Amino acid sequence: MEDKEIITQFNQSATKNNAYTVLVKKYQEKLYWHIRRIVLSHDDANDVLQNTFIKIWNGLASFKENSQLYTWLYRIATNESLSFIDQQKRKSAVPLDEVAEVLSNQIKADTNFDANKLEWKLQLAIQQLPEKQRLVFGLRYFDEMTYDEMSKILDTSAGALKASYHHAAKKIEEFIKNN
């Protein structure tokens, strides 16, 4: 079902629940991995995903169709993830210079972790980036978004996002080559 059709059906009480179920099925995996790349653990990602879909349920009726549903969903998921991260930071009070190490340890704690695999080196390299660069890199590299779409999600100019992405990609490559 196309996004437009989902919105139309969601706004009719008879088809609302069905439209919502379709929307969840269509986007749950993309949103889950987007969230997971930010919060890292599965349990946290699951909680944030639930909250994201609740926000979507509450806000979809007032969604303005002049923007893409896809970017609107990502925007909600990003905001929810960043709010979650902020809460975690306040609770744990990890010093800034130790953040990368804490995140790397979370990656290494994964049951599938294999230090020799390039995919895992990539994951470790991403954790060395500043938060905003991590977000930009993930949206472009994994979610294959255009800079314009990213711009709508992150409220940053396409030019700045492109510069940020290039910078991040170079740093990651360098990290992988050196480790």
Next chain:
Amino acid sequence: MDNKENIDDELASIAPLLKTIDRTPVQFLPTAYFEQFNMVIPPLERAPIIKMQPRFNWIRYATAAVVVGVLVMGAFLYTNNSTMAFEDNKYGKIDFASEINQLSDEDLQTYLSSVDVLTGAGQQAITNDIDFVNDITIEQIPDEELLKYLNENTEKPIYKKTS
């Protein structure tokens, strides 16, 4: 969404190693997580609206009455005090001595004759007493009475000389 080729071309120029890495997620995920993922939206439970009973209306009326009373009393006292202050101020500035001096004897006589209090029986008695005192000479007063008067009205007692 952007074409994967475009992204790969971009990577080839900035970080070619990243182009070769498999982007399939490698992190742990519970089996059949997405198949079992269910979003159950709980129906919004609206809390019952409880209407406030006007049980304490009398308190409002009593408070209003007290406030009105205080305001009226305050206004009354303020107005009264202002008048009195004005009157005090007015009479305080009058020089009565010069005002009386400007009056003619006839006016004074007319005024005095018109006021009963001053020309009444009480005033007559005072005048009579003064006239009576004026008729007595000091020789007629006994020495003992004079001594008694002086003792009562001087700091140092005066004793009768014994001859």
